[in-house]
Amino acid sequence: MAKALHSRSQPQEGVDHPIASLLAADGVLTSEGERIAAVSDAQLRELYRMMVIARRLDQEGLNLQRQGELGLWGPYVGHEAAQVGAALAMESTDWIFPYYRDFAMAVCRGVDPGAILTIFRGLTHGAWNPYEYRFAPFIIPVGTQVPHAVGFAVGCTFDHEQTAVLVGFGEGATSTGDWHEAMNFAGVFQAPVVFLCENNQWAISVPLEEQVAGRVVDRAAGYGFPGVRIDGTDVLTVYAVVRAAAKHAREGHGPFLVESVSYRMQPHTTSDDPTRYRSDADLEPWRGKDKDPIERCAARLRLRNAFDERFVAAVTQEADERASAMRQTVLTAQPGHPERVFNLVFANPPASLMRERDEFTSALEQGGAE
Amino acid sequence: MTSITMGKALNLALHDALASDDHVVMFGEDVGRLGGVFRVSDGLQDEFGRERIFNTPLAEATIAALALGLAMKGFRPVAEMQFDAFSYPSFQQVTSNIAKYHTRTGGAVNMQLVIRIPYGGNIGAIEQHSESPETYYVHTAGLKVVTPSTPEDAYRLLTAAIIDPDPVIFLEPKARYWMRQEVDLPTTPLPLDRANVVRAGRDVTLIAYGPTVQTALAAAEQGESEGVSLEVVDLRSLSPLDMDTLRDSVRKTRRAVVVHEAPVFMGLGAEIVAQLMHDLFDVLEAPIERVGNATIPYPPSRFEKLFLPDADRILEAVDRVREY
Numbered sequence: 001m002a003k004a005l006h007s008r009s010q011p012q013e014g015v016d017h018p019i020a021s022l023l024a025a026d027g028v029l030t031s032e033g034e035r036i037a038a039v040s041d042a043q044l045r046e047l048y049r050m051m052v053i054a055r056r057l058d059q060e061g062l063n064l065q066r067q068g069e070l071g072l073w074g075p076y077v078g079h080e081a082a083q084v085g086a087a088l089a090m091e092s093t094d095w096i097f098p099y100y101r102d103f104a105m106a107v108c109r110g111v112d113p114g115a116i117l118t119i120f121r122g123l124t125h126g127a128w129n130p131y132e133y134r135f136a137p138f139i140i141p142v143g144t145q146v147p148h149a150v151g152f153a154v155g156c157t158f159d160h161e162q163t164a165v166l167v168g169f170g171e172g173a174t175s176t177g178d179w180h181e182a183m184n185f186a187g188v189f190q191a192p193v194v195f196l197c198e199n200n201q202w203a204i205s206v207p208l209e210e211q212v213a214g215r216v217v218d219r220a221a222g223y224g225f226p227g228v229r230i231d232g233t234d235v236l237t238v239y240a241v242v243r244a245a246a247k248h249a250r251e252g253h254g255p256f257l258v259e260s261v262s263y264r265m266q267p268h269t270t271s272d273d274p275t276r277y278r279s280d281a282d283l284e285p286w287r288g289k290d291k292d293p294i295e296r297c298a299a300r301l302r303l304r305n306a307f308d309e310r311f312v313a314a315v316t317q318e319a320d321e322r323a324s325a326m327r328q329t330v331l332t333a334q335p336g337h338p339e340r341v342f343n344l345v346f347a348n349p350p351a352s353l354m355r356e357r358d359e360f361t362s363a364l365e366q367g368g369a370e
Numbered sequence: 371m372t373s374i375t376m377g378k379a380l381n382l383a384l385h386d387a388l389a390s391d392d393h394v395v396m397f398g399e400d401v402g403r404l405g406g407v408f409r410v411s412d413g414l415q416d417e418f419g420r421e422r423i424f425n426t427p428l429a430e431a432t433i434a435a436l437a438l439g440l441a442m443k444g445f446r447p448v449a450e451m452q453f454d455a456f457s458y459p460s461f462q463q464v465t466s467n468i469a470k471y472h473t474r475t476g477g478a479v480n481m482q483l484v485i486r487i488p489y490g491g492n493i494g495a496i497e498q499h500s501e502s503p504e505t506y507y508v509h510t511a512g513l514k515v516v517t518p519s520t521p522e523d524a525y526r527l528l529t530a531a532i533i534d535p536d537p538v539i540f541l542e543p544k545a546r547y548w549m550r551q552e553v554d555l556p557t558t559p560l561p562l563d564r565a566n567v568v569r570a571g572r573d574v575t576l577i578a579y580g581p582t583v584q585t586a587l588a589a590a591e592q593g594e595s596e597g598v599s600l601e602v603v604d605l606r607s608l609s610p611l612d613m614d615t616l617r618d619s620v621r622k623t624r625r626a627v628v629v630h631e632a633p634v635f636m637g638l639g640a641e642i643v644a645q646l647m648h649d650l651f652d653v654l655e656a657p658i659e660r661v662g663n664a665t666i667p668y669p670p671s672r673f674e675k676l677f678l679p680d681a682d683r684i685l686e687a688v689d690r691v692r693e694y
Binding site for chain 2: 129150152154155188346350
């Protein structure tokens with residue numbers, strides 16, 4: 001019985017479902033032509049550029065971890081289209097509430113990647129000011145950031161702002177109570193939230209069919225708002241759909257769920273050992289040029305005569321330079337004085353905590369003097 | 371001076387906060403038209419509208435998370451948990467996110483929010499409606515935890531909690547919602563980190579908070595008729611603890627009893643006793659006693675009086691520290 005329930009041979013219905021027909025059903029974008037026309041070659045080149053940079057930074061993050069410079073790295077290969085497409089689809093006045101794997105979104109928002117790595121180097125818990133980038137902190141307890149986005153979005157409506165709030169999460173998060181509560185609250189309050197499920201089909205070792213009954217996208221209907229399931233390896237589709245979803249939210253039509261389906265091409269994190277639960281053959285169907293987000297984008301640009309060697313060389317060089325700068329930043333970052341951990345607990349700290357800090361600091365100084 | 375109940379004092383504090391700052395919003399289960407199951411928000415939705423006072427779906431984790439998101443957006447949210455035991459679904463949001471958000475944003479984002487939780491027993495309630503969850507919250511760094519014992523303190527502490535830039539767990543002793551006091555309101559906010567000597571005495575210090583302050587005062591009254599002079603200190607703030615005030619009192623009396631409804635095991639009393647023992651080892655004349663619940667789930671209401679601190683149990687503990 002259990003084998004039948006979890007059979008890997010069950011068809012992955014809808015994974016490759018063409019975007020156009022899904023959108024037609026929901027009436028957001030009515031035709032393939034309109035969808036493509038909505039993205040200029042310049043925008044597509046920008047999407048390509050950021051995906052190449054994102055992948056290069058991911059490689060550098062992995063290298064740094066392997067070289068012992070980071071405690072942990074969570075690769076996002078396979079997510080480039082979802083993260084870059086979604087982040088660039090949002091207006092600069094919009095907000096993004098990420099989950100821990102949304103590194104490429106942070107980079108698209110202008111957060112210094114070297115500063116982000118100080119978290120993975122164990123120097124700090126908080127590496128950027130969310131207000132500066134309209135980018136909330138990475139949240140580690142799975143799914144708990146989803147209702148934060150709803151609260152923030154409700155606040156945007158109270159302030160009569162036309163702001164959309166994007167929240168990122170994996171398909172594993174959709175099993176949590178917080179996720180369902182957030183979906184329901186968003187529906188009840190008609191909050192301007194774009195729920196972006198980066199369905200990479202693995203939550204550490206647990207595959208999609210052991211995680212999700214039915215389909216994530218169908219949850220949206222249950223909460224009374226639209227949802228679409230899209231090919232998460234196609235940055236053009238992600239960009240166009242998230243842009244339409246954000247517009248829908250911004251203009252007061254309520255929340256929108258986007259399920260972006262791709263594949264986790266790497267371990268969950270560097271602490272993971274995927275050889276224990278999946279085989280190389282599982283990855284094979286996702287390795288082709290027709291599944292690689294960067295290759296797919298390049299193919300489209302070629303077709304548009306918007307892809308030449310000079311462009312590729314410039315992007316590659318920029319990616320290398322940014323990877324090198326990221327490495328330099330994180331390796332030279334200073335942890336600061338340890339008493340910092342006391343100072344950041346409260347905005348208005350009680351005297352007793354400050355006394356505790358002072359005792360700690362003076363003990364530290366005495367210890368150092370010996 | 372008007373005679374008002376603690377419930378009404380809380381209602382007035384909310385009213386005045388809503389009136390003085392457009393960024394104050396209040397929400398929770400049944401807080402709208404009904405005014406909350408204890409009527410603490412009675413009439414507020416009519417006066418301030420559905421964007422300032424609103425019902426939420428029945429889901430405490432997201433009620434807390436909503437407060438986080440709204441605080442980040444610049445509001446001053448006041449979230450209501452309907453009962454003590456119903457705050458537990460929000461525990462992850464409170465401990466992992468709300469308490470750590472200021473740290474996790476390098477100090478950039480303030481969590482100026484209040485989570486109000488009616489707590490404690492002694493109302494003859496069905497189970498899950500009489501719990502004392504304070505230890506869970508005080509053990510989490512990044513939260514301020516306060517609890518009033520009188521209508522006046524309720525007004526002044528809630529006002530202070532709403533103004534404060536940090537997350538405050540505001541525990542309301544539900545058995546005292548109907549307690550009356552002659553008081554002039556509005557009045558000034560109280561500091562969130564100070565205890566209050568509510569009755570001066572010479573022989574033993576009774577340390578209490580929330581619902582047990584009145585119980586301790588009753589014990590002190592009875593003690594006086596028996597020739598024992600008891601000092602009563604109301605903690606007001608459970609985190610941080612105002613140890614200066616406690617030390618000053620115990621330095622004078624040299625004996626102390628801590629009283630709370632929560633189980634004695636790992637209750638607030640454990641920390642208070644440890645600190646006083648450490649700081650006043652040479653001053654104390656007797657081991658400090660603790661009066662609280664047994665290590666049991668809150669008992670059926672038929673038995674609750676047997677487990678709640680009362681004047682007799684407090685005075686027995688007083689006898690033990692005096693006769694040591």
